[in-house]
Amino acid sequence: MWESDLLRRYHLSNGIEVITERLPQFRSATLGVWMRVGSVNETRENNGVSHLLEHLFFKGTKTRTARQIMESLEGVGGSANAFTSREYTTLYSRILDTHIDLAAEILADILINSTFPDLEKERAVIAEEIQSYIDTPEEHVLDLLSAVIWRRHSLGFTITGTKRSLARLNLQAVKNYYRTWYVPSNILIAAAGNFNNDALKDLFERHFGGIEGTDNRRVYDPPNVRAIKKLFFRKIGQVHLSLGLPGVPADDPLRYPLNLLVNILGGSPLSRLYQRVREDEGLAYQVNTFVSSYERTGLVGVYAALSPKHTQKAADIIFDEMTSLKRKKVPDDELRSAKEQLKGNIVLSLESTSGRMHRLARSILSLGRVETLSTVMKHIDAVTADDILRLANDLFRNELLNVVALGPIKKLEVREL
Numbered sequence: 001m002w003e004s005d006l007l008r009r010y011h012l013s014n015g016i017e018v019i020t021e022r023l024p025q026f027r028s029a030t031l032g033v034w035m036r037v038g039s040v041n042e043t044r045e046n047n048g049v050s051h052l053l054e055h056l057f058f059k060g061t062k063t064r065t066a067r068q069i070m071e072s073l074e075g076v077g078g079s080a081n082a083f084t085s086r087e088y089t090t091l092y093s094r095i096l097d098t099h100i101d102l103a104a105e106i107l108a109d110i111l112i113n114s115t116f117p118d119l120e121k122e123r124a125v126i127a128e129e130i131q132s133y134i135d136t137p138e139e140h141v142l143d144l145l146s147a148v149i150w151r152r153h154s155l156g157f158t159i160t161g162t163k164r165s166l167a168r169l170n171l172q173a174v175k176n177y178y179r180t181w182y183v184p185s186n187i188l189i190a191a192a193g194n195f196n197n198d199a200l201k202d203l204f205e206r207h208f209g210g211i212e213g214t215d216n217r218r219v220y221d222p223p224n225v226r227a228i229k230k231l232f233f234r235k236i237g238q239v240h241l242s243l244g245l246p247g248v249p250a251d252d253p254l255r256y257p258l259n260l261l262v263n264i265l266g267g268s269p270l271s272r273l274y275q276r277v278r279e280d281e282g283l284a285y286q287v288n289t290f291v292s293s294y295e296r297t298g299l300v301g302v303y304a305a306l307s308p309k310h311t312q313k314a315a316d317i318i319f320d321e322m323t324s325l326k327r328k329k330v331p332d333d334e335l336r337s338a339k340e341q342l343k344g345n346i347v348l349s350l351e352s353t354s355g356r357m358h359r360l361a362r363s364i365l366s367l368g369r370v371e372t373l374s375t376v377m378k379h380i381d382a383v384t385a386d387d388i389l390r391l392a393n394d395l396f397r398n399e400l401l402n403v404v405a406l407g408p409i410k411k412l413e414v415r416e417l
Helices: 049-056 066-074 097-112 119-134 137-149 163-167 171-181 197-208 255-266 272-280 308-327 332-349 353-367 373-382 385-395
Strands: 007-011 017-022 028-035 079-084 089-096 187-193 228-233 239-246 284-293 298-306 402-407
Touching (some): 049 079, 049 089, 049 171, 066 079, 079 097, 137 239, 137 298, 137 402, 187 197, 187 353, 239 308, 255 284, 272 308, 284 308, 332 353, 332 373
Antiparallel strands (some): 028 089, 239 402
């Protein structure tokens, strides 16, 4: 066991890991059950099964209908939800501190005792969800980018699956996948809020300590990346342009200079791309950068929605600004501003029990530890202009650059970085 006055970390009798943070200034708590299970665990044949299971968890257990699950929590002012990502599936509940026992019991019930009813109905619901993503070009182009940059690797699978893979998922396939992956070695419970630590530990042991299963941690090799350009012609009003490069894994020390680099390039209204593409040239309403970090790799991306006649000019500006970051050090005032933005965003994200719970879980899953806020701030402050220049030269390389465009476009020139 590891613990401090507010943080505790321990394992239940069956090996499930628990991380909690007591926040006595709140009158609520957020509980999360995180599984190391996502679309990266899947094959092309069962792609989408993790997301399908996330839906089915809320459709009924041995003792509760779907309506009763929601009524139990909503009726006392609480809520429950879930999400699936490429590497994780998470069930969580936000609840008043007087009803923590109820939230824990329901999360355990839907994880352990789900009967997976209404499979056909839920497959139809998700088929509509898939179509909604396809019909939303700003979402669809990012799925296309992932498929292109992570080609032939499960990181490139869509989280929802495809209509074809979804149709193959019968009840037996779902149950087999559940028994294989939803086991104690893949489960982390995270909680933040107002509670008694000892009582919470007993509560988790009572509700989750009976989960059984053979240890089965996923292992995957990082994907190989090469430069690819794909233009997907569609008769819509705008061209949705996305650029992608491999980033760094979630536990890489370079994550600090990387987040600053990406923020300077296009992470805020003060960023270079926002100022040049939108404010100076008026070429786009939306232009931004993003970072995704995984166990073995990462993704650095740029996105812009553009008029077809402005696409090449905007792309040239993006290439130009990436090249500039490789050739010239970031000025001190620009770096200082980026650091303050990043630190401010981190602090503001922790102003709720939900934000705290997410930080705990992601820290344990990515780093194997929880870094103090002061330590994170020190790492950010320690980044130099030389660090960013060096990282830009390592990452911004044409042989790794993937370019995807969706819309009324047939030609796009990629400049040398």
